[in-house]
Structure formats: structure tokens, C-alpha cells
Amino acid sequence: MKFAHFADIHIGSWRDPKLSEASTQAFVKAADACLEQAADFILISGDFFNTSLPSIDCLKEVAKKLKQIHDSNTPVYVIAGSHDFSPTGKTMLDVLENAGLIRNVMRGNVTDNRLKLKFTVDSKTGTKITGIIGKKGMLERKYFEALEKENLEAETGTKIFMFHTAISEFKPEGLESMESTPISDFPKGFDYYAGGHVHHPYLKQTEGYGTIANPGPLFPNSFREIEKLGCGGFYMVQGEKGRLNAEFQPIQVHNTFSITTDCTNKTPQEAEEEITNQTADKEFNNTIVTIRLHGKLRAGKPTDIDFRKISETLYQKSAHFVMKNTAALSSNEFEEIKITTKSIEETENLIIKEHLSKIKIDGMSAEEEFELVKNLMSTLNKEKDEGETTTTFERRVKEDAEKTLKIKL
Amino acid sequence: MTAIAGKIISGSFGSITVRQKQGANIEIGQLLTAQTKQGKVLMQVFDLLYGSQLSQQNLEMISGMKLESNNDLEIMEAETRNYTLAFLKPLLLINGKDAKVCKNLPEFFSDVTEIESSDTEFLEEPPNPLLLGKLRSGSKTTGADIFIDGQKAFSHHILIAAQTGRGKSNLMSCIIASALQNDYAGFLILDAHDEYYGRSRHGLKDVSEKTAYYTPNNPPPGTRTLTINITKIKPSHFNGVVQWSEPQKEALYAYYRKYGSKWIDAALTEDDGELKNLFSESTISVIRRRLTQILNLETANNTVSGKGIFDTQAGSTTISDIADDIENAKAVIIDTSSLSSQVELLVGSAIASEIFARYQNHKTTGRIDRKPTASIILEEAPRVLGRDALEQGQNIFSKIAREGRKFKVGIVAITQLPSLIPREILANMATKIILGIEMAPERKAIIESAAQDLSQDDRAIASLDTGEAIVTSTFTKFAVPIKAQLFETMAGNKKTAGYTQSFPGLKS
Numbered sequence: 001m002k003f004a005h006f007a008d009i010h011i012g013s014w015r016d017p018k019l020s021e022a023s024t025q026a027f028v029k030a031a032d033a034c035l036e037q038a039a040d041f042i043l044i045s046g047d048f049f050n051t052s053l054p055s056i057d058c059l060k061e062v063a064k065k066l067k068q069i070h071d072s073n074t075p076v077y078v079i080a081g082s083h084d085f086s087p088t089g090k091t092m093l094d095v096l097e098n099a100g101l102i103r104n105v106m107r108g109n110v111t112d113n114r115l116k117l118k119f120t121v122d123s124k125t126g127t128k129i130t131g132i133i134g135k136k137g138m139l140e141r142k143y144f145e146a147l148e149k150e151n152l153e154a155e156t157g158t159k160i161f162m163f164h165t166a167i168s169e170f171k172p173e174g175l176e177s178m179e180s181t182p183i184s185d186f187p188k189g190f191d192y193y194a195g196g197h198v199h200h201p202y203l204k205q206t207e208g209y210g211t212i213a214n215p216g217p218l219f220p221n222s223f224r225e226i227e228k229l230g231c232g233g234f235y236m237v238q239g240e241k242g243r244l245n246a247e248f249q250p251i252q253v254h255n256t257f258s259i260t261t262d263c264t265n266k267t268p269q270e271a272e273e274e275i276t277n278q279t280a281d282k283e284f285n286n287t288i289v290t291i292r293l294h295g296k297l298r299a300g301k302p303t304d305i306d307f308r309k310i311s312e313t314l315y316q317k318s319a320h321f322v323m324k325n326t327a328a329l330s331s332n333e334f335e336e337i338k339i340t341t342k343s344i345e346e347t348e349n350l351i352i353k354e355h356l357s358k359i360k361i362d363g364m365s366a367e368e369e370f371e372l373v374k375n376l377m378s379t380l381n382k383e384k385d386e387g388e389t390t391t392t393f394e395r396r397v398k399e400d401a402e403k404t405l406k407i408k409l
Numbered sequence: 410m411t412a413i414a415g416k417i418i419s420g421s422f423g424s425i426t427v428r429q430k431q432g433a434n435i436e437i438g439q440l441l442t443a444q445t446k447q448g449k450v451l452m453q454v455f456d457l458l459y460g461s462q463l464s465q466q467n468l469e470m471i472s473g474m475k476l477e478s479n480n481d482l483e484i485m486e487a488e489t490r491n492y493t494l495a496f497l498k499p500l501l502l503i504n505g506k507d508a509k510v511c512k513n514l515p516e517f518f519s520d521v522t523e524i525e526s527s528d529t530e531f532l533e534e535p536p537n538p539l540l541l542g543k544l545r546s547g548s549k550t551t552g553a554d555i556f557i558d559g560q561k562a563f564s565h566h567i568l569i570a571a572q573t574g575r576g577k578s579n580l581m582s583c584i585i586a587s588a589l590q591n592d593y594a595g596f597l598i599l600d601a602h603d604e605y606y607g608r609s610r611h612g613l614k615d616v617s618e619k620t621a622y623y624t625p626n627n628p629p630p631g632t633r634t635l636t637i638n639i640t641k642i643k644p645s646h647f648n649g650v651v652q653w654s655e656p657q658k659e660a661l662y663a664y665y666r667k668y669g670s671k672w673i674d675a676a677l678t679e680d681d682g683e684l685k686n687l688f689s690e691s692t693i694s695v696i697r698r699r700l701t702q703i704l705n706l707e708t709a710n711n712t713v714s715g716k717g718i719f720d721t722q723a724g725s726t727t728i729s730d731i732a733d734d735i736e737n738a739k740a741v742i743i744d745t746s747s748l749s750s751q752v753e754l755l756v757g758s759a760i761a762s763e764i765f766a767r768y769q770n771h772k773t774t775g776r777i778d779r780k781p782t783a784s785i786i787l788e789e790a791p792r793v794l795g796r797d798a799l800e801q802g803q804n805i806f807s808k809i810a811r812e813g814r815k816f817k818v819g820i821v822a823i824t825q826l827p828s829l830i831p832r833e834i835l836a837n838m839a840t841k842i843i844l845g846i847e848m849a850p851e852r853k854a855i856i857e858s859a860a861q862d863l864s865q866d867d868r869a870i871a872s873l874d875t876g877e878a879i880v881t882s883t884f885t886k887f888a889v890p891i892k893a894q895l896f897e898t899m900a901g902n903k904k905t906a907g908y909t910q911s912f913p914g915l916k917s
Contacts, residue, residue: 040497080914085913085914087913087914089913089914104916106914106915106916107915107917108916109915109916109917110910110912110917113909113910114916115912129487133914135914142910142912143912144630144910145630146630146910147645148761149630154594168633168726169633169634169723169727169731170722170723171725171726171730172725172726173640173725173726175726176730176733178724179642182628182631182632182633182634183628183634184628184629184631184632184633185630186631187632190563204722206634207721208627214472256417265449375913
């Protein structure tokens, strides 16, 4: 048996067309590698797309590749992640599943508030696959808490559990504030736990559980990830029950080169000079260059650093894309007011939690209220689709809001 | 009408003698009141004595005749002639909701009566209420709840002195459960008997959702595996836990300075010529051997791996997650029942150091007021706060005991041997909850360091039954006798919300 394990592809996450294209290309390259290496099936552990309904531009190439994978008799098993899940059920994943290109494996039923998952059996290998989706704000926690584990643990054969959740025990340094669930919430005895959500690859073994894997993103998703990871990748897993061997396969779409400069006690010209010196004797063929500046300038303003000139020089040296980050750069003349260092989602969660239970809603616990607010925000955050009229868009948002609020507007 | 228990007949300010009314059955520790012009004086019985109008010689004669002659001789008006004398100390002068230190004697020959509910109106609920139990009068429990300001009490340290089987775990569970109803304190519980979470019976998990449980043994669903990455251990965490010689200590710090968080890995695998020149080969081999043994590590092919709770792959955020939970006013229970005392203290030391450092930083940055008090609950406290332990140098627990109050970090030290803790540390513990202690030297240590004068309470302490306690605190107006609640009853009363859950995204 041989299978590939992808996660956090985030198609459509980058606004810049070059990086957006790179992200799509990462998926195409990884898919090609799977076809070349004759993988029996592919797992995508959440956040295939960056939103539940990505733009058409992003989809063309992806759908084409999925069709090719499908035609080569390589099933793609997925779960939704915190980005591409929608409480209304209207997602691109559903569209692709209805088209027969992918298969969502979170299947089952609910009895007495207990979640009983069913296995999806891969017809070629007989592997039994199930899993739990990821949701914003770790709302999937209640799925784990309600999960009926006995039937899953008692099932025989080669079993894979897909998830899109950070595991508390394996959270990497630097992601301390990431919400997580402990490994004790997972059913035991699976051969492979195919994880996503944590943009940091890891492979772990722990007693009672099989291999626990998280490949990280297929393509870096932020400035920091480009600096830290350089490139993304996936696991190619082969072997038989009890002897599965996972090998990380990097996907290098472009080279990366990161420059970090401490500008403390420098003038903008000196900072510029330092960047130029660091790049002077280098060629940047097909390379994404990141420039991070920090510290306090002795004189002038951060905007006095001529990034246009620096970028032009780098593009002349064949750089593919040049990015800068001056969030931690200040000067005596201009000091940015920092309100938070947390991510948007963390800030949102903090604000919601601060205001929970301020208005009493009968029969609703704080957790349910939190979930309702998150779902409502996600519903109201929809953008107008291409070709959609304003009236249709408004009706769609209203209907979705009605579903979320369980009322008639 | 209030039952008259006796009459004041003599004595001094600290020892008022009362003749007991026949049938009143006055007990050691009982609370009695006497009316004065200024209000009621609340008093407590600290000793009892037989009294008789007959001479000792006559009493001996009468008893001899009854014993040896088997006759039906009776003492005439026995109730008047023979009686009990009770010795009382004044506690407070109470006037409705007002209570102040008593400075007068009740009137000579005045009646003393049993305490009634109107006498406890002065026991008000403070801010940040921490319920300790019910007010106790002798062996009887009154209906009055005893609260103290939990935030202050926890930051100023609490000592719980009790011998085994006197109900300290029950009391601690009730106290923590009470605190968890509010958000003024977070707890680190080093649970050497794995009894607070309630793995197989009722525990804190049944009374509050604000609990986090870490165990190295088969964690129940929703709880964490206790695993700590070795990169999170610093040489200072070993202070008071492991005895190193000076050169060994220097070598540990030299590795730490050079390799930072990877110092343990480096100490076990690196063939560092520079450090070899500074330290003898035997010093380096001893620290290698001891680190391997204490942390239960294995080195194969120059790669270090963990065999116990200390790991090289997992647990990078455990200490930080625990500290976060405590800052969020949760109770973090660490099951240390299967760990050696040394490893238990090392884990505690690593977490306590992180909490203390964070709170020091909160103080510097002006955020301390918004933080709950962090309280570290430590069984067998003399292991780190005892004279012997402190002779080896300061450790994080003794540092917290001395300085933690300023940073809202406190210790709840549980021990049956308070005499082993130096007096200056005992005196720093502003609240002492005394359960039954049979050993006189231990009672003496507590009495000498109490917030109130307990010099007459030696007998009262010795006679405390299971669940009965005396609370002496700078945050109470007198040394309050209490009866702890039964945790089992509290946990059994918890209601579960019944609502139907939905699981969007689930396909049939």
C-alpha cells in the first residue's frame, strides 16, 4: 500500500497573483508526484481551499488536476478544515464531492448526543478511513468530546484517522497560543493519524496510537512561513499494517531567500546599504526573496528606505517575487501603535469571549453562544460570487443567516 | 428562648470561669456568648474541669462506700453540689453586624448562652469569597458559612497542618471547588495521590469545567499526557530537588550558557573540548549519568530519547500551556502518583519557575492587577520548605514563600510536620488551617506562628475530629472553628445541562 498525505494547501490564500499561482502549482506538483509514484490514494487533511467558496480563477487548474487524478483511479479522501468548512454546508468541497472528484470521510450519525463515525473503505487497498473536520475557534472540540470511540477502536484492518486539529502534546514551540485538543480525545489503535492545521511538519509515535503525522502546508502560507519553512511538502506513506513508513517529500515551486536586518541605530540609507550588501554577490533565479526589518532607526522614517529600488535590483537579478515586512521597524520620528500581536482569528475569539453571556439567551450555554457567533460571522463574511446578482447574493446571505440562527428573518 | 449554658463565676480576662448548668453539656471549642452593656461577648471554651462543693476527702469517701459496700447512698442535691467548670477565652465583642476585639470582661455572674444565628451576622461574605466550611461550635455545626477573601488568602500563602486521615484532601477539594466558582485564583496541584481530578470517583472534574489534568498514565479522554520536552528544563529547576556538587553545578550552567535550550542534549551527546578543559572528566560523566537517570533518558547513536515524562519529541508547550491555564483561573492537576519525589519536585519546580517569572513580568508591566492569584498546592511541603532542604540553598518554592505575595503567587503548603518548616517561613503563611494534630511539637510550631493567640488551644487542636478545623488567619477576626463540607455531596449535586447537540459537516 502506498498513499500520500497532504494538508493545508490553502488554494486562494495569497492575494498576489504570483504567490497564488505558486500555491496552486504546489498542489499540481504534489499531485504529479503521487501519480508518478503510483500512490493508491491521496489524503487531504483539511484546508484544501482557503475559503469555503474560492474564486473561479483558483479552481480551474485545481479541478483539472483533480479530474486527472480521478481518471487515473487514485481516490482523494478529504475532510474540511477550519478555512474551507461552512456551517451552511455550501462549500466547494461539496461541489467537488458531488462531481465524484473527492470523497469526504467524516461520515456517520448521531445517537443520544454521541457521534458515531463510519469508515470509508478504499476499494483498492481495503484501508478504512474516517476522521473529524476542523472548524474555526476549535469548535471541533465538541466532536471529539462526543466521539464514540469503542466501535472505531474495535474495527479490524488497516485504519486511518484524518483530523484538522492541533494536538496539545505535539504543539511546536512558537505556537503555544494555538488552541488544541489532547491526544486522549483521539480513538486509539489506528495505524496512521493524518493531521492538518498546524503549519509545521511533524511525525510522532506515541503509545497506543500509530504514526501521528502532520505534513504542514504544501506551500508556505505567510511571510513567516516562507522564512521558516522555505517550501512545503507532503508525506508519502508506504508499507503494510504495523510497518507503515512515512517519508517527507518537499515541494519546491520556487527557491526562497530570507534577509533579516536589525536596523537599530541605523539611518534608512545604512539599512538600505546593508540589504544591498547581503544581496550584492547573489543571483536570485526563480527565487522568492523576503526582507524583514526590525529595530529602531536612528533617524528618518521606515518609509525613507527605498524598497522600490531594492526590489528593482532584486528583480533585475531574476528574483521571482520580493516581499518585505517592517512590522517591527520603528523610528524616533514615527512609532507605530501596536494593539495586538495575535492573529485575526485569535483577536476575534478574544473579543467574542469577552462579550459572551452579556445578553442572556435562554437555554444557551456560553459554548453554544460562542459557536453561534462564530457561525454567524462566517455566514455574514461571504463575498458576492462571480456573476451573482446583488439580489441573489442578499437572498443567499439571508437564507444562510436564517439557517445559522434557526429563525425566519 | 436561648438555652443558658452556665454562669460566669470567676477568672481573668484570658480565662473566664463558668459553672455549667446541669444538662448543658459544654464542649471544648464550643462558642458561648454573654451579654454586656456594649454588646455580646463571643467566647470559646478551651478547658473543662470538675467542680464540687464537697471536699476531695468526702468525695473519695462517698465513692469508696458506693464501690465497696454496694449501698444506695446518694448525694443530696447532687446537681447543685457537683458540676462542671468551663474555662473560656473572649474572642470578640459583637453588636449585630459589627464585631471588634473584646477589651472588657462580661459582667460577673452573668449568664452564658449557646451561640445563636443572630450572633453570626457579623460573618459577612468578603470580596473574592472563598468558602472554608461552616462555623463550628464544639462538635456542633452552625448554619453560618465561613468565607475569607480568597485572592488575598492564596497570595499570602496557606498552611494546612494535618495528620493522615483528618480530611485534608476533602477540605482542599472543597476549597479549590469554591475558588473555581470565581476567577480570582488559578491552581497548580501536584497531586501525589492522584485524588483531586477524580479518575474513578468524584473529583474536581465533577464540580468545575475549569480543570486541566495531566497524567503520565493512560489519560482519560479530554486530559493531557504529562510530557515535558527536555529543552524546557533549566539548571535552576534542579535547585532544592537534586543535590549537585559545586563543580557539577558549574558544569550544568556552563552547558546551559553555551547551548541554551539544547543544553541537556549537548551534555549527553557533545564531545565538547572547550568544556572538557574547564571541568574534569569525572564531573562531566557524573552529570551525564545523573541527568540520564533523573530524566529517564536514553542515548543511542548519539541521539537522546525519553523513556518517561521527559521527552525530546513532544511536550514543547506543556509548561507554557499549564501556566496559561493558571493565568486563566483554572485548576491544573498534575498526577505525580507514579513519579519519584525527586521527579515530582522537578516538574513542580519547572512549572512554578515559569509562573513566577511570568507574574514578575506582569508586575513590571503593570498587568498584575488583572491576573488571578497563582497558587501552588504542595503536599509534604517540608521536602522543599523544610530546614534540611533550605540548607542546600534556595529553591523556587522557598523563593515564592518569601517573595511570592508581592507578585500574587502563593503556596498552599500541606504537611503533618509543620515544625520542620523554619519559623520565618511559617510566619509568612498568613492563613493556617489546622486539622487534627496529635503530636505536641507539631501543635506547638503551629500555635507559635498563628495569626491569633492560640496559646490556650492546645487541647482544642488535639481534640479535632475528622473534617473539623481551626482557621487562624490575618484575614479573619478570630481563630475560627470550622467544619468542612463533604466534597462527595458537593460533587454529587452537580447538574448536567441537557440539550441536543448538532454536528454540522457530518455526512450520512
